[in-house]
Amino acid sequence: MTQDPMAEIRASFFVECEELLERLQDALTAIEAGDHDPETINVVFRAVHSIKGGAGAFALLPLVAFAHRFETVLDALRSGQMQPSPEAIKRFFQAADLMQDHVRAARDGTAGPANADEVLQALEALAGPPAEKPLAEVAEFQPLALVLDLDADPGIADSAEPQTAWQVFFAPHAALYATGNEPLHLLRALSALGTVETRCAYPAAPDLIDLDPEAAWLAWQITLAGEVGVDDIREVFDFVEGVCALEIGPAGGTNACTPGGQTETTQPRPAALHLPAAEAAPARASGPPPQPTLAAKAAESATVRVDLERIDRLVNLVGELVINQAMLAQSVAEAGLAPSSAVANGLEAFMMLTRDLQDSVMMIRAQPVKPLFQRMARIVREASAAIGKEVRLHPEGEATEVDKTVIERLADPLTHMVRNAVDHGLETPEARQRAGKPREGLVTLRAMHRAGRVLIEVEDDGAGINRAKVREIAISRGLIAADAVLSNAEIDALLFLPGFSTATTVSALSGRGVGMDVVRQAIQSLGGRVTITSDPGLGSKFSISLPLTLAVLDGMVVQVAGQKLVVPLSSILETAALTQDDIRALGPQTHVISVRGAIVPLYDLGTELGFRQPRSSYDGSIVLFCVLDNGSSAALAVDAILEQRQVVIKGLQKAYGHIPGVAAATILGDGQIALILDPADLVRSATGHTRAIALALAG
Amino acid sequence: MTLTVLAVDDSRTMRDMLKLSLSEAGFTLHLAEDGVHGLEVLADISPDAIISDINMPRLDGFGFIEAVRAQAKHRTTPILVLTTESAPELKARARAAGATGWIVKPFDPPKLVKALHMVAG
CATH class of the missing domain: 1.20.120.160 (HPT domain)
Structure with a gap:
């Protein structure tokens, strides 16, 4: 450091x-x-x-x-x-x-x-x-110290070049002392410029009884020899300008010294004037020993700036500790010790401490969403000004804390959603007035914690989703069949399809191409989900649900061909045990599943990962219905579901780069390494083979 | 000999800079975040000089200086004002409140040290 x-x-x-x-x-x-x-x-x-x-x-x-x-x-x-x-x-x-x-x-x-x-x-x-x-x-604002107001006397301004001898008359006013100035220090500073001869002029001594101790009685006449500019001398008296009488002139002029003064040559001989200076200063310093006060200490220790890398290392270590503790728990279970044994009890306490520690460490990374929301306030201001709408942003739950990385990566999708709300969600002021609403549209940005996740909502009080129009566009773009029967929620979800854009004219704001599908993808990459609800005439609401942290995730541990794999819970819609009736063959190598009238493609996880050849029958096998980026779903066949648990995410990117279908890895309680799958990514590059090619086998 | 200095500024950056410059120059430094805090800190120490910002929450620099001067033991404690402006009326106001001198921000550390020695010895 x-x-x-x-x-x-x-x-x-x-x-x-x-x-x-x-x-x-x-x-x-x-x-x-x-x-x-x-x-x-x-x-x-x-x-x-x-x-x-x-x-x-x-x-x-x-x-x-x-x-x-x-x-x-x-x-x-x-x-x-x-x-x-x-x-x-x-x-x-x-x-x-x-x-x-x-x-x-x-x-x-x-x-x-x-x-x-x-x-x-x-x-x-x-x-x-x-x-x-x-x-x-x-x-002229330059990084300059001590800017001096040098209203130099006209007569002296011309002769600003260094002189060899100066005559200075210095008579403090009472205000000089009242503002905490000390002539002694000034005289010493002057003596540092060159050789000085200082004469103190004091008035006829008044009776002590008449002496006002706070009045200014003394004046000094200084002769300064050396290569000194008038500015240097004025600089010494900068702080006392206006609270003293000061005359600076070339030496050899009229001697303004008051008779009766005492003369001391300060250089080279040690001067009388120096003695009090040397004594006074240490006396001042030998006061009470400096002790930092509590208040001063508190002010300094209020926050500590720590490199993010260090915190990440700590998060990682705690992750290791969690894994280690799970392994220990498994060993204890295998040893067959009684649950009431001292070891089991100790382990339980250890588990609780680990969990607390994990929470605390995660909290270091957590930051309030307020700065993010303030950025959105700016987006709203700029977006509404650009298209002439009157919009007010109402933030709620700004103090909600979310992992720093999540906040950073949420900025782009949220920006897009807020822009969308201003651009597409809200009506024009005129249309609002006709609908009996205030001219000013309202966009509410909300953050809250719910069930161990963070919920962020972008809500507008606009016209709501025009479902007839959405449907029409989806049909015209060939996204759905003309006679497709869709529920309201399904129509709303069409907005997340790639390339979908409801604005018939591309506005300056929302732009082209980058649609809600990109938003959805960005949020999914954070382990989150985004959903939409809308009431015609009342507005729409986009809800983002995010994990509290990117360091751990809730996963389902499944078994495939003797391997344990983790599927993020956030991507699983439902699970089911198949019967032969659900499965239909489609083409020579693929199967689809019919679930409640919908057709879902079937993928065999074992085959896709290269663990084995496709099975002959999927009767009785377990499938996970996973949500894909485009809003559709896919069924992944697995051998067994083992458990549902929190796993610590260990990145693989650094060592192996991007592996299709694999998001990261983790270490399970038994010490085994398990891959964490990314179902959407897996399906993208999947073959879809669930049947061995009969002809190839026969031949 | 070490001089003890109390510096009052609401900007953390300024406090950090004062701390760096003055610690390097061998001063013993106490810090406070605003005028009220400054008076609290001052209750426990007897600094050889005080540096104060002007624009601060709760109690601004003028108020702080007046309050310090009102204390018998600090009637002549040198007080330097840290300002971004060198406007004469600002100096006049600072002086009326009891300020000894002023330093224009951003300050040059050697000159700050020199100014401190000029008022505090």
Whole structure:
């Protein structure tokens, strides 16, 4: 861990930016909802301000420039010069989105958003003329320390080149002391510039009884010799400008020194002035020993940034532990020990601990879906603006936590679904009005935990699925027969067929080709399912059900030709024992099964995996009905169903690349390795042979 | 000799940078996240100097500085203000609240150290 500390801070800056952007969105949403608390506007301001501050430290100039202009407008809002009109709020949201783009661009080193200027100009127009900060300041905003306001005296400005001798008169006002400044430090700083001769001018000593100890009594006359510019001298007095009388001039001019002063040459001889300095400083430091306070400690340990790879390693190790524990349980069972034995009891406690440990580790990877939902809010804003619909996004259950990888991989399908809801789901404002609905459409984004899975729903209050139209299109595309009898749910499911698109004209939003079939595939690859429900006139709802994690899955352990295999439970619709009546021959080598009037192709798992030749009869064999990507199903014949259990997923991709039909592998309780199948993928490349070729055998 | 410094800033990035710059320069640093937190931390320590941001939740920099100055033991504790703007009126307000000096963000670590020594010895 010998990383560059600045790189570390930079990385954590971008993490902080994401948090600030989230806060910014929240506050804007609150303002949009009618929150007029000045503190809410302050939150918005501070978020932008903090990003600007950090960005400056890393010289992220485009981000700084954008944040600066945004902040200037927000300042107008904060001061009441500008009103949070709906138009302004819309622009603020756009600016917040652009800010996010700028942050990402800065982080990834890519080009920033192109339309930033347009939004800023619109905001600046709304804010009215800038109060006092000219925008030109942006251009000169450079990572510079100590910007000095050097209103140099006109007479001295011309002679800015280093002089060899200076005369400085310095008389503090009371305010200098009141603001915590210390003339001693200033004089010492001055002495560091060159050889100084310092004379203290003190007034005629007042009676002690009249002495105001807090008034400023002393003044100094300093002669400075050395190659020093006037700016260097002014820099020393930067903090005290305005709270002292300061005169700087070339030496040899009129001596402004008050008579009665005392003279000390500070160099080369040790000066009297140095002595108190040397003593005062250690005295200051020898106060109470520095002890980090509890509060300060708490602030620092609130979060820890950990490399994701380390967490993955931990997740993997816990996975191993789960497997190991299952093996141990099996050994104990085989040893025939009584369930009340100490070993069995201990093992039970061990199992519970393992489960807790697994849950805790999974929780580290879990993140709230809020950032994802906020991204969707932006999609809704952009999509609705592009096609002139009025849409409000209502998020629910933003705090629901889901595995980080799942969140990342959910972004694309969810984006597509939200766009679809805005584009196809909701009607135009006019059509809504005619239907007696508010002009503004509502898209609800919901997340919740249910039965050990995460449920995410995208619901709109639009017209619902036009089933007659869907049916018509499906027939015209040859997806279903013209006389097919389909239930409502079956018609709705047609939307998931590859290439299906209900928009007769391809709109700018939903585009062409990428349809709900891609969404379905993406979600299935996460071990999830997507379903659709719709009420005509009331709207449609897409529900995504996902596993909590990608590290373990619920699987059915089956036996095929003496091998144990795992089929993900999420892909199994039902299981059945076949009778000869269910099976029909189709063509020379394949069989189909008739289930409740539907015809489903039969695949022999043993044959497809190359374990054996097709069987002569499937009477009495067990089949798993698996759901395929296109919504249809396939029947996989297996020898036996052994058990249903959670298995730890061990990837094979790294070692073997993609194996058709195989998703991953796992280690079972008995130590055996079992492949985890991907039925949809398996069927795609399957031969479908369930019968040995009679002719070939005869010949 | 080590100087003890209390730095108050609501931005984690700024706190990290202050921590890095000042620890490297040998300062003992205490951190706080806003004005209220800053006052809490200050109750237990006697820093040689204080650095404070202006824009902060709960209690901003001006309020924090005024509250610090109101405490007898911190009447002359040097306080540097961290600002992104070098506008004169901002400095005037900071000074009116009792600030000793100011540092413009983003700061250059050696200059920050120099400024600290300038006000705290």
